[in-house]
Amino acid sequence: MKLIKNIQSIAKDVIQQEAEALHKIVELIDDEFENCVYAILNSGGRVVISGVGKSAIVGQKIVATLNSTGTPALFMHAADAIHGDLGMIQTNDVVIVISKSGDTSEIKVLVPLLKRIGVTMIAMVSNRESYLAKNCKFILHAFAPREADPLNLAPTVSTSVTMALGDALAxxxxxxxxxxxxxxARFHPGGSLGKRLYLKICDxxxxxxxxxxxxxxxxxxVILEMTSKRLGxxxxxxxxxxxxxxxxDGDLRRMLKEHQAIRILNLTAADIMTRSPISVSPDEYAVNALEIMQSRSITQVVVVEAGKVLGFVHLHDLLREGLV
Known part of the structure; x- marks a missing residue:
């Protein structure tokens, strides 16, 4: 195996090139980008994203991001479009075609077919002078000066730029x-992420x-009540x-340390308790209760509504729910 002496510098150079390209496209966000946003909002249809190769992979990620953030979207592979997938497109959809060069054979076949349907087309392209750019109503300029590899061939900088532009659009x-x-929360009900978004104290x-x-x-x-209910x-x-x-439990330990044995026998709950304790409402999100416990270094919070105690939530409950 060939020993590479400058691995770290190569890695840093790749990331630097991508960072610089991302910085440059910030300057390309203008009225044209805004027009693309309004075209989608006013269409009344879905966003259909198409592409080939690495652009297709990036397109599928953008579709997933759009769907999860409230914009109905679907992916259509440019090569499959001519074999029946065009049937998924409706006239009020907006089609975003992703291509770095904008001049691939698949794109040149797809574009006339989309025009025939009459949909609004957006080119997400690096080359503004390409066939794709000249035949779309709007352009999302995903400019990539070069790829990160020495041969300027592997989609690296261009895919990073396209992904970022898709995120900005979403x-x-x-x-x-x-x-x-x-x-x-409604779109992400599964797993620990879903619970962080929808699980409430009342649950x-x-x-x-x-x-x-x-x-x-x-x-x-006091001790019998705490022991029998097992919440500490x-x-x-x-x-x-x-x-x-x-x-x-901490209040009891402090009480034992501060008072003599004979005095302890005369203490009441009012003498021992912590007044104005940290509490949460039943409608509070469970993840907020977790943040309170972590920031205050406590293991439980009391649930209160209109001055009435409804219950307790313990750190173990949040562990069991997978929030920690």
């Missing part, structure tokens, strides 16, 4: 459509015990049933 459409957190706390003591409860009553904490209510504090 996010602009997301913003324009007013795509919300709840919309994103968790009903499965746990509800430890509560009165403010006049003695130490024995108990809420403390006043005579009106409103939560006024919480007692945790």
């Amino acid at each position: 996010i602009c459409l997301l913003e324009a459509r007013g795509f919300t957190h709840d919309d994103f 968790i706390y009903p499965h746990n015990a509800l430890p509560i003591v009165s403010e006049t409860a003695n130490l024995q009553e 904490a108990t809420a403390v209510n006043d005579v009106d049933g409103q939560m006024i504090g919480i007692i945790t």
Whole structure:
């Protein structure tokens, strides 16, 4: 095997070339890009993306991003279009054709067929003077000065630029459509990502015990309640049933350290508790509760609504749900 002495410098050069190309296309985002966004928004149809080779692979990724951010999209391979796949296209669709050169044989066959259907066409192309660019209504200029390999052949810089341009298009459409957190959660229900987006406190706390003591409860009553409910904490209510504090294992340890044994026997829950404890509402997202626990170095939060204790959520609950 040939020993390569400059691997790190080669890798850094590739990334630098791609970074420079991405920086240059920032300057190419202009009214033309904006017109493409409005063309899609006003079409009433879907976005159909087509290409061949590496452009086809990048196109499939852009389709996935569009679909997950609220813009209906599908992929049609340029080579398969002439073998029946053109049937997926509707007249109100917008077709984005991806090609670095814009002059490949497959593109020159596809473009006239798309014109015959009458769809709006957008060229995502590096060469503005190409056949593709001259035959599309709009251009997304994915300019790539050269590829990163010494032969200037392997799609590297060009695919990075195209991918970034597709991401920019998708996010602009997301913003324009007013795509919300709840919309994103609806499209991503699976796995830990889905749970981070939709799982709420009200989905968790009903499965746990509800430890509560009165403010006049003695130490024995507090310990028995905490032990029997196995959450390492108990809420403390006043005579009106409103939560006024919480007692945790840590509170008990501090109490034992600070008071003499004879004094401990006379303590009540009100003497031990932490007043104004950290709480969450039942409609809060579980991932926000996790952030609270991590930032405050605590293992549980109490669920409260209108001053009433509804339950507890423990760090173990969030671990079990795969949020950690």
